[in-house]
Structures are given as C-alpha cells and as structure tokens.
Amino acid sequence: MSVAQAEIEKIAELARIRIADSEISTVTERISSILEMVDQMQAVNTAAVEPMANPLDASQRLRADKVTESDQREQFQQLAPLVEDGLYLVPRVID
Amino acid sequence: MQHASVASLLAGLRAGEFSSEEITCDYLSRISEHEGQLNAFITLTSEQALEQARAADQQRAAGQAGALAGIPLVHKDIFCTSGTRTSCGSRMLDNFVPPYDATVVSRLRQAGVVMLGKTNMDEFAMGSSTESSYYGATRNPWDTESVPGGSSGGSAVVVAAGFAPAATGTDTGGSIRQPAALCGISGIKPTYGRVSRLGMVAFASSLDQAGPLARTAQDCALLLSAMAGYDPADSTSAQRDAEDFSAGLEQAISGLKIGIPAEYFSAGLDSGIAAVIQTSLKEFAQRGAILVDISLPHTALSVPAYYVIAPAEASTNLSRYDGVRYGYRCEDPADLHDLYTRTREEGFGAEVKRRILVGTYALSAGYYDAYYRKAQQIRRLIQQDFVQAFTDVDVIMGPTTPHPAWKLGAKSNDPVAMYLEDIYTLGINLAGLPAMSVPAGFCSGMPVGLQLIGNYFAESKLLNIAHQYQQWTDWHQRTPTLPAAA
Numbered sequence: 001m002s003v004a005q006a007e008i009e010k011i012a013e014l015a016r017i018r019i020a021d022s023e024i025s026t027v028t029e030r031i032s033s034i035l036e037m038v039d040q041m042q043a044v045n046t047a048a049v050e051p052m053a054n055p056l057d058a059s060q061r062l063r064a065d066k067v068t069e070s071d072q073r074e075q076f077q078q079l080a081p082l083v084e085d086g087l088y089l090v091p092r093v094i095d
Numbered sequence: 096m097q098h099a100s101v102a103s104l105l106a107g108l109r110a111g112e113f114s115s116e117e118i119t120c121d122y123l124s125r126i127s128e129h130e131g132q133l134n135a136f137i138t139l140t141s142e143q144a145l146e147q148a149r150a151a152d153q154q155r156a157a158g159q160a161g162a163l164a165g166i167p168l169v170h171k172d173i174f175c176t177s178g179t180r181t182s183c184g185s186r187m188l189d190n191f192v193p194p195y196d197a198t199v200v201s202r203l204r205q206a207g208v209v210m211l212g213k214t215n216m217d218e219f220a221m222g223s224s225t226e227s228s229y230y231g232a233t234r235n236p237w238d239t240e241s242v243p244g245g246s247s248g249g250s251a252v253v254v255a256a257g258f259a260p261a262a263t264g265t266d267t268g269g270s271i272r273q274p275a276a277l278c279g280i281s282g283i284k285p286t287y288g289r290v291s292r293l294g295m296v297a298f299a300s301s302l303d304q305a306g307p308l309a310r311t312a313q314d315c316a317l318l319l320s321a322m323a324g325y326d327p328a329d330s331t332s333a334q335r336d337a338e339d340f341s342a343g344l345e346q347a348i349s350g351l352k353i354g355i356p357a358e359y360f361s362a363g364l365d366s367g368i369a370a371v372i373q374t375s376l377k378e379f380a381q382r383g384a385i386l387v388d389i390s391l392p393h394t395a396l397s398v399p400a401y402y403v404i405a406p407a408e409a410s411t412n413l414s415r416y417d418g419v420r421y422g423y424r425c426e427d428p429a430d431l432h433d434l435y436t437r438t439r440e441e442g443f444g445a446e447v448k449r450r451i452l453v454g455t456y457a458l459s460a461g462y463y464d465a466y467y468r469k470a471q472q473i474r475r476l477i478q479q480d481f482v483q484a485f486t487d488v489d490v491i492m493g494p495t496t497p498h499p500a501w502k503l504g505a506k507s508n509d510p511v512a513m514y515l516e517d518i519y520t521l522g523i524n525l526a527g528l529p530a531m532s533v534p535a536g537f538c539s540g541m542p543v544g545l546q547l548i549g550n551y552f553a554e555s556k557l558l559n560i561a562h563q564y565q566q567w568t569d570w571h572q573r574t575p576t577l578p579a580a581a
Contacts, residue, residue, distance in 0.1 A: 016435040017443070018439070037511045041470060049473075
C-alpha cells in the first residue's frame with residue numbers, strides 16, 4: 001500500500017525523528033515500497049491463529065523483589081552528554 | 096598459521112610450539128598489512144591484546160589455562176566491552192564506552208581468549224551487506240569490489256582473511272549465517288535463548304541471538320561451549336544446563352533423515368548455487384543419509400512477517416537513544432523536542448531510520464491488528480511448518496542465500512531487494528530454531544553456503560553433521576588471496 005507524505009510526517013513525529021524537506025519524498029517512496037511488500041500478509045487467512053510473541057512461547061520470569069544491583073550512578077553519569085549535580089540536563093521545558 | 100583452526104592453535108599452545116603472544120603478534124601484523132583494503136574493524140585493541148596474550152601464556156605456564164586460553168578472537172561491535180568503545184556501527188554510539196562487559200564477552204574472557212578488536216557491522220545490525228555502517232563498508236576478501244554480507248560482515252571477513260581464527264556475531268534474520276556463506280566460513284546461530292543477550296545492543300529482542308563464526312564446525316563447537324548457558328540477567332535466557340558441543344562431533348551420520356524444502360529451491364535461487372547445494376546433498380546420500388522432500392509452505396511470508404516484527408521491536412528498543420543519558424547529542428538544541436528529533440535525525444543512518452518509521456507505523460493506532468498482530472500470526476504458521484517437518488526429519492538442508500555476494504552499492508538504493516536476500520534465513524529466526532552455514536563450494540568464483548537447520552536445542556546435532564561434512568570436503572580450507580597492500 002502506498003502511503004501519503006503527510007502520513008510519513010505524522011509517523012516521523014511519533015518516532016521523534018526529524019526528516020529534512022529535501023528527503024521526505026524519497027523516504028515516503030522507500031517506505032511505501034516496504035509496506036507494499038509487507039501487504040502480501042493480508043492475503044493469508046489467520047482468523048484462528050494464535051499470535052506468537054516469543055519463539056519458545058516463554059512467559060516473563062519473576063525474581064525475588066530484592067536489590068541485586070550496586071549504585072553506579074557516578075559511572076553512568078560520566079556517559080551522559082550533559083550533567084550537573086547528579087542530574088541529566090536537557091533544554092528548559094518550563095519557564 | 097593465519098588460516099589455522101582454533102583447535103589446531105589450541106593444540107600448538109598446549110604443546111608449547113608457540114606462545115599466545117607470538118600468534119597474537121602475527122595476526123596483528125597481518126591486520127596492519129591488509130586491513131586498509133577490507134575495513135573489517137571499527138576499533139583495534141592491539142595493546143590490550145598483547146597484554147591479554149601474555150597473561151594467557153602465564154596462566155598456561157602456571158597450569159591454570161581456560162578452555163580457550165591464548166586464542167585470538169574479535170567481537171562484533173554490538174557486544175559491550177568494558178572500557179572499549181562499542182559503537183554498533185552507528186554515529187549514535189560513536190562515543191559510547193560501556194561500563195560493563197556483555198555476558199558473551201565475559202564468558203569468553205574467562206575461557207582465556209585474547210580480544211584483537213571490535214568488528215564492523217551494519218548500523219545496529221540492520222542490513223545484509225555491512226554497507227550501512229557509519230564507519231564505511233567492509234569489503235569481501237574474495238573480491239574487494241563485493242559485499243561480505245551482513246550484518247556481522249566485519250566478523251566474517253576477519254575469519255576469512257586470516258585476521259583471527261574466530262569471531263563473535265549476532266543473527267536476528269541471518270546476520271551470522273549469510274556473511275559466513277558469502278565469505279566462505281562456518282557460523283552458527285543457536286536456538287533463541289541459548290546464548291545470553293545481556294550487553295548485546297538490542298535490535299529485535301524476540302529474534303536476536305549471538306553465536307560464533309570460525310573456519311570449521313569443530314571450532315564453532317569449541318566457541319559455543321564457552322559462550323552458551325543460562326544467564327539470570329537475561330530474562331529470555333533458556334534455563335538449560337551447560338553443554339559440551341564438541342562431545343558428539345564424531346557420531347556417524349548414516350541413517351540421518353535430511354529434509355529438503357521445495358520452497359528453498361524455487362524460482363529466485365541462482366542456478367550456480369542450486370548446483371552446489373545439490374552436489375552436497377548427493378554426497379550426504381552417498382554416505383547413508385536419507386533425503387526426504389518436505390514443504391515449508393509459508394516460507395515466502397517470512398519476509399513480510401519479519402519486516403514488520405523486527406522493525407516494530409527495533410522502533411521500541413531504539414527509542415532509548417534520545418541524546419540525554421548516553422550517546423550522540425545534537426549541537427545547540429532549541430528545546431527538548433528539537434533535542435530529540437535532531438539527535439535522532441543526525442545520529443541514525445538512513446536504513447535505521449526507515450526501520451524505526453516502518454515499526455512505528457506498524458504499531459500505531461489503527462494499524463496494529465493489520466500489521467503487528469497479523470505478522471505474529473504468520474510467525475506462528477511459519478513455526479508450525481518447521482515443527483511439522485521435524486516430526487519426520489532430523490535436519491533440514493538448503494542454500495543459506497539465493498545469490499552469491501553482490502557488488503558494493505548494487506542493492507543500496509532498493510531496500511526491498513536487499514530484504515529478499517534473507518528469504519532462506521528469516522524464517523529460522525521467527526521460529527527461534529538453531530541453524531548454521533558451512534562452505535559448500537563456489538559460484539562465479541564466490542563462496543556458497545550450505546544451510547543446516549535443526550530442531551530446538553539441537554546445536555550438537557547440527558555441529559556433528561557439519562563436522563562430518565567437513566571430513567570429506569575441503570571447502571572450509573579454501574582461502575582467498577588478498578591483493579598486495581597498496
């Protein structure tokens with residue numbers, strides 16, 4: 001199925017990816033070609049088929065609710081682009 | 096020496112014929128001579144490698160050598176390595192130095208391996224040619240104008256070019272088997288859950304699985320024995336006891352029932368590859384195996400189902416790259432929205448963005464049932480095809496890829512053409528089964544891979560069959576002649 005450019009713009013906004021104006025038509029065209037290929041699925045009757053999320057049909061394991069990790073905050077903060085007083089900095093959200 | 100197997104190097108190290116430091120130096124000098132033509136590495140760790148090699152030699156002298164002590168190895172740059180940059184082939188992680196080791200890395204380190212470096216790959220493992228890396232394309236040593244396959248292309252090239260005897264890789268839709276096939280080496284994707292995913296940068300969590308690439312099935316068995324095993328820190332790790340995958344290598348294969356899926360030999364398969372695979376199958380039959388015609392009727396649907404499920408999971412996993420906690424951040428963001436959208440525009444390459452967008456689309460309101468749920472239902476049908484087949488046969492065989500390695504750039508502008516190259520490997524990931532590729536001959540001068548698909552947790556059987564095949568063939572011993580360094 002082919003997708004309208006406006007729809008790609010909406011999806012890009014949901015995915016928080018900026019697409020330059022000069023690229024939007026190429027991106028739309030390539031994604032349309034992928035979705036056309038994917039549409040082969042619609043010809044198959046799957047009414048009675050149970051969806052499969054995990055290849056071993058495993059469910060999430062639970063563990064005891066106790067602390068197993070040590071505090072590595074300082075080490076993790078060293079990886080961040082911008083920190084101050086142990087906080088991650090982003091542009092001001094509320095004036 | 097540069098094309099020696101892990102098994103023979105271990106024998107030489109044990110017998111004191113050479114030290115780990117000596118062979119590590121030899122590999123490093125071969126790398127420095129030829130890496131410029133192949134671009135197999137993102138990061139070389141020569142200094143650390145020599146330190147690790149000397150440590151391995153000391154451990155061996157002290158009688159404390161691990162199972163793989165002193166064996167040089169490379170890791171795909173998707174595995175977190177404490178203190179060594181782990182880029183995943185992306186600008187997004189170009190500056191990321193992990194604070195911990197992936198379980199695969201720590202297990203192999205405990206076994207005594209020497210890490211020579213981190214290998215090139217398609218960005219976030221999304222690709223079949225190793226051309227989408229931020230660090231440039233890797234080239235196939237059999238023809239440096241051709242792709243090596245992907246996404247573990249750097250790892251496959253390292254082994255094929257004799258830069259190291261072994262490598263780690265990951266396989267979400269064929270990313271170990273396909274580059275192994277295109278570069279003329281052996282590689283195994285284990286059953287989903289067999290090898291821990293902890294510290295492996297996530298792409299599609301219900302499909303991702305790590306495994307080894309090496310010259311021989313015997314070497315794959317040695318490496319997998321060290322890599323595999325239950326890891327409580329990976330919630331999808333299979334709760335199974337450790338296994339010695341080398342133990343059953345010598346079992347006879349007479350009476351083996353080999354399923355031959357009609358769908359893997361239909362239109363779209365290169366006639367040269369078909370001929371190579373038919374020859375291999377005949378050889379199995381001559382040695383007492385029984386060839387059984389089978390059908391995997393939903394094979395063609397594995398491409399659309401995969402290209403919904405994998406992008407959907409990727410769009411979720413890659414939402415973590417937001418320019419805040421680690422990785423790339425755009426310059427001078429005007430506001431928070433600009434920070435997110437521009438960081439992701441600039442940090443991700445074209446293919447990764449395409450997959451995030453396709454995945455976001457498939458999961459968005461109004462499309463979930465038509466795409467994501469539908470793909471999961473088809474995934475079940477694909478799995479049932481295999482389950483049905485394994486009620487009658489011990490192993491399934493066919494080609495790993497429909498074509499030999501193609502020229503650099505030939506499919507770069509046509510994502511769907513690139514996706515169709517994965518037709519014989521995707522279904523195995525969707526079903527979660529183990530499979531491997533072994534060298535089986537040549538087509539137009541380029542290597543061809545024979546794919547062996549096993550039942551759940553039947554890695555020992557696969558490795559046994561592949562090892563036996565490598566007793567009567569020498570395709571795994573063929574090596575490319577590298578052009579003289581410029």
